[in-house]
Amino acid sequence: MNRKILGFLPFLIFVLLCVFLYQGLFGNPRELQTGRLGQTMPSFNLPDLMDENKRWTEKELLGEVYLMNVWGTWCPTCIAELGYLTKLREQGVKIVGLYYEQAYDPDFGDHFDINALREEVDTMLSRAGNPYQFNILDLERSLALDLGVSGAPETFLVDKEGTILLHHTGDINQRVWRNKFLPVLEELQP
Amino acid sequence: MIPEIGYFALVLAMALSLLLCIFPLWGAYTGNLRLMRAAPSLALGQCLFVLFSFGILIYITLTDDFTVAYVAHHSSSTLPWYYKVTSTWGGHEGAILLWLVMQSSWTALVALMSKSLPWVLRARVLGVLGFLGVGFMLYTLWMSSPFERLLPYFPVEGRDLNPLLQDPGMIIHPPLLYMGYVGLSVSFSFAIAALLTGKLDNTWAKWSRPWTMVAWAFLTLGITIGSWWAYAELGWGGWWFWDPVENASLMPWLVATALLHSLAVTEKRGVFKSWTVLLAIAAFSLCLLGTFIVRSGIIVSVHAFATDPDRGLYILSFLAVVVGGSLALYAARVSQVHSEGRYRFASREVALWLNNIFLVVATLIVLLGTLLPMIHKELGLGSISIGVPFFNQMFAILIVPFALLLGIAPMLRWKQNTLSPLAKKWLVNVALSLVATAAWLFSSYEQVSALTFMATVLAVWIVFSTIADLLQKVSLQTSISEGFKRLGLSYWAMVLGHVGLAFVIASVTLTSAYSVERAVAMKPGDIATLNEYQYRFDGVKEIRGPNYSGHAGVVTVLKNDEFITELYAEKRLYDIGMQFMTEAAIDDGFFRDLYLALGEQMSQGAWSLRIYHKPYVRWMWLGGILISLAGFVVLADKRYRRRVKKEAQV
Numbered sequence: 001m002n003r004k005i006l007g008f009l010p011f012l013i014f015v016l017l018c019v020f021l022y023q024g025l026f027g028n029p030r031e032l033q034t035g036r037l038g039q040t041m042p043s044f045n046l047p048d049l050m051d052e053n054k055r056w057t058e059k060e061l062l063g064e065v066y067l068m069n070v071w072g073t074w075c076p077t078c079i080a081e082l083g084y085l086t087k088l089r090e091q092g093v094k095i096v097g098l099y100y101e102q103a104y105d106p107d108f109g110d111h112f113d114i115n116a117l118r119e120e121v122d123t124m125l126s127r128a129g130n131p132y133q134f135n136i137l138d139l140e141r142s143l144a145l146d147l148g149v150s151g152a153p154e155t156f157l158v159d160k161e162g163t164i165l166l167h168h169t170g171d172i173n174q175r176v177w178r179n180k181f182l183p184v185l186e187e188l189q190p
Numbered sequence: 191m192i193p194e195i196g197y198f199a200l201v202l203a204m205a206l207s208l209l210l211c212i213f214p215l216w217g218a219y220t221g222n223l224r225l226m227r228a229a230p231s232l233a234l235g236q237c238l239f240v241l242f243s244f245g246i247l248i249y250i251t252l253t254d255d256f257t258v259a260y261v262a263h264h265s266s267s268t269l270p271w272y273y274k275v276t277s278t279w280g281g282h283e284g285a286i287l288l289w290l291v292m293q294s295s296w297t298a299l300v301a302l303m304s305k306s307l308p309w310v311l312r313a314r315v316l317g318v319l320g321f322l323g324v325g326f327m328l329y330t331l332w333m334s335s336p337f338e339r340l341l342p343y344f345p346v347e348g349r350d351l352n353p354l355l356q357d358p359g360m361i362i363h364p365p366l367l368y369m370g371y372v373g374l375s376v377s378f379s380f381a382i383a384a385l386l387t388g389k390l391d392n393t394w395a396k397w398s399r400p401w402t403m404v405a406w407a408f409l410t411l412g413i414t415i416g417s418w419w420a421y422a423e424l425g426w427g428g429w430w431f432w433d434p435v436e437n438a439s440l441m442p443w444l445v446a447t448a449l450l451h452s453l454a455v456t457e458k459r460g461v462f463k464s465w466t467v468l469l470a471i472a473a474f475s476l477c478l479l480g481t482f483i484v485r486s487g488i489i490v491s492v493h494a495f496a497t498d499p500d501r502g503l504y505i506l507s508f509l510a511v512v513v514g515g516s517l518a519l520y521a522a523r524v525s526q527v528h529s530e531g532r533y534r535f536a537s538r539e540v541a542l543w544l545n546n547i548f549l550v551v552a553t554l555i556v557l558l559g560t561l562l563p564m565i566h567k568e569l570g571l572g573s574i575s576i577g578v579p580f581f582n583q584m585f586a587i588l589i590v591p592f593a594l595l596l597g598i599a600p601m602l603r604w605k606q607n608t609l610s611p612l613a614k615k616w617l618v619n620v621a622l623s624l625v626a627t628a629a630w631l632f633s634s635y636e637q638v639s640a641l642t643f644m645a646t647v648l649a650v651w652i653v654f655s656t657i658a659d660l661l662q663k664v665s666l667q668t669s670i671s672e673g674f675k676r677l678g679l680s681y682w683a684m685v686l687g688h689v690g691l692a693f694v695i696a697s698v699t700l701t702s703a704y705s706v707e708r709a710v711a712m713k714p715g716d717i718a719t720l721n722e723y724q725y726r727f728d729g730v731k732e733i734r735g736p737n738y739s740g741h742a743g744v745v746t747v748l749k750n751d752e753f754i755t756e757l758y759a760e761k762r763l764y765d766i767g768m769q770f771m772t773e774a775a776i777d778d779g780f781f782r783d784l785y786l787a788l789g790e791q792m793s794q795g796a797w798s799l800r801i802y803h804k805p806y807v808r809w810m811w812l813g814g815i816l817i818s819l820a821g822f823v824v825l826a827d828k829r830y831r832r833r834v835k836k837e838a839q840v
Contacts, residue, residue, distance in 0.1 A: 007524035011517035024564045
């Protein structure tokens, strides 16, 4: 009888594995459990991408619901979502860009040319659409680090009190917007 | 019109596959010989239609038909023709079609080469292969057709092939890997056919062995080339990342390696029968599981394949039917299997059994490491990540007993041994290995850590034991030349495989221990020194390729003011995707690689560069090639072919 039970063991283990695989299929591994979810926006003091004299802090963003979109011109998916984000802006969604410069690594002694970058961003936004109210330049990646950004594009939904309600990894398209963002937004405005 | 013909050819192939699945299996069940006899021609037919369909995909890619979504997404008109051809498997849909090409070709090959098998077994093997074929074809036709159109709005230019995939390594890596995966489906089919027939004797093992060998050899080669590709193309000098996708190919390899050894025992001694069948099922199941992991996107990987829950669900259902069905069949039949041979503890049987245990434990470690983060999350315990250190540590521990055993096992005979004369030999070998390793390492390096020393001893021990055993076997014969002649190719295959593994162990150990790298900022004329080499930066020149432009850093490598070589480390910007790619410059050598990657431009004409000195890194791939050669050598074994012929006359 032992042989019989032993013979069934691989089958049982496999069935168990299948259950997990099935659940895994509908759970999203890209959904990060941001430590920040439900917490307030970390404090920052960073320059505007287009104007180094203008500096932004988290306090200036209070009072309005907004999206913070982490992006860069080096990231093809970010460029791809610009069109849809621009549509959202036209519908009245406030979108703030957090510009993430990939090529620059201060520890590596890289040279950084802000003018070239501005020109590049300008060209890109005028070609693909500009969804942003303004862009914050996070050259040292301090805010990105505080937010738990793992790549680009990523988008945070922040409410009037500065609480982070959503952290989305990957591009925003109509499906994501409808299924993930709208329900949360509808809860905000009963 | 032409893409539609390709699709239709696949529909016909699936129809034939469906018949291939039903007729022979039904025939074998009812004892109807006419139905069974239909199998080979059906197998050939479905293969022809799949090949035709694949030919059409290549044709529409070469002719830049961007109305086809697959071509528009994975190719472009500026792509060189050979990369256009490889782009047919650079994306998901095409890769699955390539899998189908392999699957149907193996099926046709089995049909052609199995003439001397009894009809009941032959029909069942082909029937199971037909069933697998139907599964993959249905998937292609239903969920992932590469012939889908983008009408009426189609782009005038394609999106280009991912620059990472524009490399010779990528041309052959996936086909080799698929040859291996699909080849294991043949071992699987033999196992299922044997279970269905209820005769798990050594005939089954004998037939399954060469197919498993070839599949395993291809898999080895595929993994080796994948590792080399990562090293040459990813630009940071790594060769293995324990990425889920890599793990997906390593798991079937580990189990297939266990299967090879276990098949030998089953064939020669008639023991371990049910275990061997289970391994054959497991090897192919892990191929399917790997495909599921890679293609469904349940695990985040650097290999960003398209993720689609519907596709994942299909593959999972297919996996459940194939694996669940075969394991249920196994459970139902296994209690009828009885071992024939008897053996003592000090025997080759037990040594090979231990080999299997180690390989299976290694597989479980990889499987757990890959799936645990997901399971952990499903259980609501939060996100965890299992990284490189876990795998490295586990494998470092496992390799010690494994390598020791590997030195001992070939000297053992079947059934039983007296250990004392062997023990003397082992002690001599251990002493020799210690001395040789000490001489080698202390003469080359100032500092040798205990771990590095120990791991290197293992590699040297494998080589010495293998040579000692070889000499012993040769000396039993009257003359040396006679001795070499009588050893047989499968013995040489074992020697190749084991020495290959020794090379891999030595390479991994020494590269990990003694690789050095420097990040420097250099102006033209500057010289940087790393180990015994001087690197003179001669400036940067513009380059222009067929579909990219960029810069090449020119570096002259000197050793004691003597010219060694000139290296061009490139940074490419691909026109269409606007993606940057680092094309590292590598001066390869038997004992060391010099590896150079160009960084960013800095102020005043300076550039950042990364220089790596990697000792013995090439041995890794040399070892991989030796190991895979072992699989191909066995095929040429006369002993094996003669036996096949003899049976054909019966």
